[in-house]
Amino acid sequence: MNAADAIARILKAEGVEYLFAYPMNPIIEAAANVDIRPIVVRQERTGLHMADALSRMSSGRRVGVFCMQNGPGAENAFGGVAQAYGESVPLVVLPMGFPRSQSGVNPNFSSALNFRHITKSAEQVLVPQAIPDALRRAFFQARNGRPRPALVEIPSDLFNEEVPEPWHYRPAPEVRSAPDPEVVERVASVLAGAARPVIYAGQGVHYARAWAALKEMAELLEAPVVTSLGGKSAFPENHPLALGSGGRAIPRTVHTFLQSADVILGIGCSFTSTKFGVKIPKGKTLIHATLDPSDIYKDIEAEYALVGDARLTLEALVQAVRPRLGGKPRGRSGDVARRIADVKAEWLAVWRPKLTSNAAPLSPYRVIWDLMHTVDVANTIITHDAGSPRDQLSPFWESVTPLSYIGWGKTTQLGYGLGLAMGAKLARPGQLCINVWGDAAIGFTGMDFETAVRERIPILSILFNNSSMALEVPVMPVSTQKYRSTDISGDYAGMVRALGGYGERVMTPEQIIPAIRRGIAKTEEGVPALLEFITAQETEFSSF
Numbered sequence: 001m002n003a004a005d006a007i008a009r010i011l012k013a014e015g016v017e018y019l020f021a022y023p024m025n026p027i028i029e030a031a032a033n034v035d036i037r038p039i040v041v042r043q044e045r046t047g048l049h050m051a052d053a054l055s056r057m058s059s060g061r062r063v064g065v066f067c068m069q070n071g072p073g074a075e076n077a078f079g080g081v082a083q084a085y086g087e088s089v090p091l092v093v094l095p096m097g098f099p100r101s102q103s104g105v106n107p108n109f110s111s112a113l114n115f116r117h118i119t120k121s122a123e124q125v126l127v128p129q130a131i132p133d134a135l136r137r138a139f140f141q142a143r144n145g146r147p148r149p150a151l152v153e154i155p156s157d158l159f160n161e162e163v164p165e166p167w168h169y170r171p172a173p174e175v176r177s178a179p180d181p182e183v184v185e186r187v188a189s190v191l192a193g194a195a196r197p198v199i200y201a202g203q204g205v206h207y208a209r210a211w212a213a214l215k216e217m218a219e220l221l222e223a224p225v226v227t228s229l230g231g232k233s234a235f236p237e238n239h240p241l242a243l244g245s246g247g248r249a250i251p252r253t254v255h256t257f258l259q260s261a262d263v264i265l266g267i268g269c270s271f272t273s274t275k276f277g278v279k280i281p282k283g284k285t286l287i288h289a290t291l292d293p294s295d296i297y298k299d300i301e302a303e304y305a306l307v308g309d310a311r312l313t314l315e316a317l318v319q320a321v322r323p324r325l326g327g328k329p330r331g332r333s334g335d336v337a338r339r340i341a342d343v344k345a346e347w348l349a350v351w352r353p354k355l356t357s358n359a360a361p362l363s364p365y366r367v368i369w370d371l372m373h374t375v376d377v378a379n380t381i382i383t384h385d386a387g388s389p390r391d392q393l394s395p396f397w398e399s400v401t402p403l404s405y406i407g408w409g410k411t412t413q414l415g416y417g418l419g420l421a422m423g424a425k426l427a428r429p430g431q432l433c434i435n436v437w438g439d440a441a442i443g444f445t446g447m448d449f450e451t452a453v454r455e456r457i458p459i460l461s462i463l464f465n466n467s468s469m470a471l472e473v474p475v476m477p478v479s480t481q482k483y484r485s486t487d488i489s490g491d492y493a494g495m496v497r498a499l500g501g502y503g504e505r506v507m508t509p510e511q512i513i514p515a516i517r518r519g520i521a522k523t524e525e526g527v528p529a530l531l532e533f534i535t536a537q538e539t540e541f542s543s544f
Contacts (some may be wrong), residue, residue, distance in 0.1 A: 056423075067094040096154060097153040204268020218241050220318060274410060385438060439465045461531070
């Protein structure tokens, strides 16, 4: 069996159903021969974004795989791998390399060398018999510990060489670690004695599938829960103890309860310092529970640290806290829930004029509000894009089921959301999958809407067109006034129709809900749809 066929057989053994790709790479044809469906994109970055979403939707159990050609294919893929690395998403990346006789010759691009700082592991296979072990290592690294991309580069002249028989491949196992029991007991005493505890839940809750354990912990402690942007939907946001998610824009509930907390338990989070995350207030007792020990003391000094899988950590804490509380909550959840509801009501009252605005051009907040009240939220997966769509959507969208919101922000490449929505739709074909983006983002990856059409991936794309880079206007006044440097626009609904999808432009408030319903109906017919909303240049977002 030649190397390409052996790789395809290994991918099949690992449960790979889709191979995201851009030709030329011999793995594509070999994969099709074993009934792995190739998804060929218009640019490498979008294919990696699709693989990224596939991994997320399975909590990393199904690892997204992407392959590309050597030279420009590998070079163009760099951004997509960097995005997955920054967001801690497991991928296996299989670039073709230059022939072995040329792989070290300048200026030939070496993936194994150049991707080293944005992958968990990166290696080049030099002999065909090394392929099974190299792929086993890659899948194991991607699937275990902190999830991140792993790369295996295969030189082009190696693909047709024979992998010596007999060879055997056993899929990479999943392993989990638990925190130190002694530290668990100390932390349990702190949590049981807290007067105003708050839980900060990150993306690690999704990867550990710790949703039920998080809910049990919150209800036992009667503690409000805030999630990071990546952790959004890890806790149902219609729960009385839900505060919402944190990012550059946050609900008032997040700010209020973090400020008043005496103890903050961070679970499945890195506490990375970023303007797209919540700033943890000083003067609190911090408990940092994370899978990756390199997160500890990186950006914050926590009094207590637990290293381990989020579900195992939460289950251990519940077992240790419960007897300290006499086996049940103390009975203060009603008061906590009323305070949360009051703060939320006050905050929404301030924003209601924008959320229900009848102005034209449209308020993007009105579009989000009507979208949320039109779709079946529990059966919808939604993601934002970089910039204004993220800051406008995340505070107000109420996620009620796990993995129904794909949040991101450690790095903020424009156009990421389109591939995420397409990958989510492949992973969850029965759910409505939506990406919310702006006219800047569609300029980066918009041509890959044709991929959605060609590959029969019926997503609903919500585009805010304000003919401007609105966030940049206040910081580029001279450039804007003299050279109109922040002006961007186009007929994006027309573009989508030209690519074979359903495109509709919406300009007045009364058209919003009917257009959304038409867009959903088109996706149910199997047609990708883009609704282009002509919006005002909104620069205000919910921050404190």
